[in-house]
Each structure stands twice: as C-alpha cells, then as structure tokens.
Amino acid sequence: MASRTAASNTSTSLDADAWIDAAFDALAEGGIDAVRIDPLAKRLGVTRGSFYWHFTDRAALHQAMLKEWRKRASYQVGSRIDSRTSAPDERLRQNLALPKSTARAKRAAAIELAIRLWAQRDAQAARAVKHIDAVRLKYYAKLYGEMGLSPVLARKRAFLFYAALLARAYISTDDETDVGDDLASMLSLD
Amino acid sequence: MASRTAASNTSTSLDADAWIDAAFDALAEGGIDAVRIDPLAKRLGVTRGSFYWHFTDRAALHQAMLKEWRKRASYQVGSRIDSRTSAPDERLRQNLALPKSTARAKRAAAIELAIRLWAQRDAQAARAVKHIDAVRLKYYAKLYGEMGLSPVLARKRAFLFYAALLARAYISTDDETDVGDDLASMLSLD
DNA sequence: GCCTCGCCATACACAGGTGTATGGTAGCGC
DNA sequence: GCGCTACCATACACCTGTGTATGGCGAGGC
Numbered sequence: 216m217a218s219r220t221a222a223s224n225t226s227t228s229l230d231a232d233a234w235i236d237a238a239f240d241a242l243a244e245g246g247i248d249a250v251r252i253d254p255l256a257k258r259l260g261v262t263r264g265s266f267y268w269h270f271t272d273r274a275a276l277h278q279a280m281l282k283e284w285r286k287r288a289s290y291q292v293g294s295r296i297d298s299r300t301s302a303p304d305e306r307l308r309q310n311l312a313l314p315k316s317t318a319r320a321k322r323a324a325a326i327e328l329a330i331r332l333w334a335q336r337d338a339q340a341a342r343a344v345k346h347i348d349a350v351r352l353k354y355y356a357k358l359y360g361e362m363g364l365s366p367v368l369a370r371k372r373a374f375l376f377y378a379a380l381l382a383r384a385y386i387s388t389d390d391e392t393d394v395g396d397d398l399a400s401m402l403s404l405d
Numbered sequence: 406m407a408s409r410t411a412a413s414n415t416s417t418s419l420d421a422d423a424w425i426d427a428a429f430d431a432l433a434e435g436g437i438d439a440v441r442i443d444p445l446a447k448r449l450g451v452t453r454g455s456f457y458w459h460f461t462d463r464a465a466l467h468q469a470m471l472k473e474w475r476k477r478a479s480y481q482v483g484s485r486i487d488s489r490t491s492a493p494d495e496r497l498r499q500n501l502a503l504p505k506s507t508a509r510a511k512r513a514a515a516i517e518l519a520i521r522l523w524a525q526r527d528a529q530a531a532r533a534v535k536h537i538d539a540v541r542l543k544y545y546a547k548l549y550g551e552m553g554l555s556p557v558l559a560r561k562r563a564f565l566f567y568a569a570l571l572a573r574a575y576i577s578t579d580d581e582t583d584v585g586d587d588l589a590s591m592l593s594l595d
Numbered sequence: 596g597c598c599t600c601g602c603c604a605t606a607c608a609c610a611g612g613t614g615t616a617t618g619g620t621a622g623c624g625c
Numbered sequence: 626g627c628g629c630t631a632c633c634a635t636a637c638a639c640c641t642g643t644g645t646a647t648g649g650c651g652a653g654g655c
Contacts, residue, residue, distance in 0.1 A: 341577065398564075
C-alpha cells in the first residue's frame, strides 16, 4: 500500500540494515534523540511492527548503529584512497582534498558530530568515538612516519592533520575564505 | 514548597536568565531536543507556569539561548586573557594552555558541539555559528598579523590554530597521548 | 487595608512516542 | 494445498511533553 522510500528495496521486505540506514539519516538531522521508531517507520513506509521484528528495543537500534559506524569509520581509514599506489604524503594530501560540500560529505560530518555529542552522555558511544579517533590518529601517524618523521613528531603532526580535517567540516566558514587547499603546505605535505 | 536547585537564587523568584542557564545545562547534556520545558522546570523546582510567564514559547527560549551564546562567545574572544599586557604570541599560547578537562571547559565544549549540530537544521543557529567562527578567526588572524605574518598567511595560521583548539576539545584521546602542549611549536608560536 | 501586579501552581486538551499482544498474509518446502 | 515461517499491521495502555486558561498568593503603592 505505502510506497517504499528506500533506495534499494522497492517492494520486497525490509531488513535490519534498511532501518539502520534510515536511523543514520535521522541521526544526521536531529541527533540521537531524533532516532525515533515511529518517524523512521513513516519514512520507510511501514509501521512499528516491522521494527520490533528486527530489533528488540530502541536501545538495540542504537547499539547496532554504533557497531555499524565503527565498521564504516574503520573501513574508510586508508581505503578511501587506494592504499597501495600512492606515497604517504600523497595519501594525506588526497584526504585533505576530499570533497566537503557534497551531500554525502555533509551527511557524514553531521553523523560524526551527532555521535560525538551523543558520546557525552552514553558510555558506549564514548568508547566508539575514542576507538575511532585512536585508529585514525594511528594511521595518520604511520603515514607521517613513512615520510621520515620521528614517531613523536609524527604523532604531533597527525593530531594537527586530524584537527584540520575535522575543522574543515565543522567550522562554518564562507567558501571564499576557505583555506583548505593551502593547508597542505602547513602540514609538511610539500 | 519545592527547594530551588539553582546556585544563585535560593528562595527569591526566578528570572529569565535562570531558565536560560538551566537550558544550557540541558543543551550540553542532550542537544537542543533535550531543552524541554518540563524537565527544566523540575530541575529548577518550579512548574511550567513560571516558564510561560518569562517566555512565550519554546522557540523563544531557543532564540534567547542563541542570543546569549553569541554574547558570551564574542565576549570571551580576547578577554579570557588580558588583552593589554600580553604580546600576541603569548596570548595565543595562553589560549592553547586553557584548561580542557575542567567541568567548565567540558560544559562549554559540549554546548558548542550541540549548537553546531543544531545549526545543521536551524537557520538561526547556523547564522550564529557562522558569525562566531568569523569573529574568532578574525581575532586569531589579527594576532598572527601582529606577529609579522602577511594577511594571507595569518589567515591560514589562524584557521589551523582554531582547528587545533576545537580538536583539542572534540577529539577524545587518552590523556597520555595528549599533544596539547606541543602544539605551540607547530603553530609558529616559538 | 485594599488593590494591583509580578510570579507561579493547577488543570485540561491534545499530540506524539514506546512497548506489547495479537492478528493477518504472502511465499516457500515438500 | 498444508502448514510453517518471516514479516508486517492494528489496537491498546501508558508516558511525557506542549500550550493555554485560570486561579492563588505575596509584596509594594497609596
């Protein structure tokens, strides 16, 4: 009766991943408190009955979201850019050059922001954020290490690099004053 | 009858600022959606009747919060550190040396995070964030300019400096791997 | 000593969300 | 073609929050 709004599933039945995808949309728009079952059901064109088949609880969905985010965020590190062909400085530079104004990028940034806020009151979310931050920092430090920097200096540079990456997404600057492309020179990438 | 939990007002009547203060507490803990009238009233030891005397609406409270945040954030820039005695590089260094683990600092960071997430769906919040970011970037660029950097380079350094400042608050790292104090050397502050 | 006014409590109608219990249905195995 | 199973709809009880209307109450003007 109701038309499915999901992209992949047109008429077949929903699976848990469809709920998780929709949950991330809601998370990006309104934070973890906006991840509510009834609105998600309306968005998916089904009723709550479907949800309680796939999940026991609202908390279960939250857990599944964290698990999924850990997977995605870990997977992205080092695989967005082909990790075999490029030199380390080239890989870092390409990370900085990733689009930041596309719908995809904005959604990802909003999701991260929401999870970081969520992590302030939820221990599980805090653990996930801590883990992902450590993974990313370690990866960037590894790249700087491959460029010849000492481990200590590589860690510092990695932190600054990660800071620039996050700030580029979170600081709302006019696009005219965007200094993104010039960051490379200050991050020892030339 | 009910005991007032606010710090300043022990038994006299509440004013709008008391509501706004409590609202910022709720904002820091759960985002803008957690700024609800009923829970705030319970926290303040009064009922909704008081709220609807001082504010017409929930939206009015949100507006007042944004106005207050604009005021505080603008005021903090350049006045946390005595703006007359110190040299520009000293002022920047002291900004980096500001505590980040105190309850006050964590609350402020959480509030900013929540407002940035809020700004993704609310135009007024987005304007406030954009304004504050511009003010801060301009201030840091001015300091770098006073250190002798060219306007263009000063703006770049200011962005990186601001990025480091935000990241120090948002990236959840173990305190052992904290590189905060070493940032200065990478930001042309020595 | 009344009256007004600032401030708050109480009560009501309404909306929206949660979880549960139960029923319906389409498809597949055999 | 029977039945089982996966998946979803429906209905119910409950809770929490909003906004509004109205009543109460203490303090100061005069």
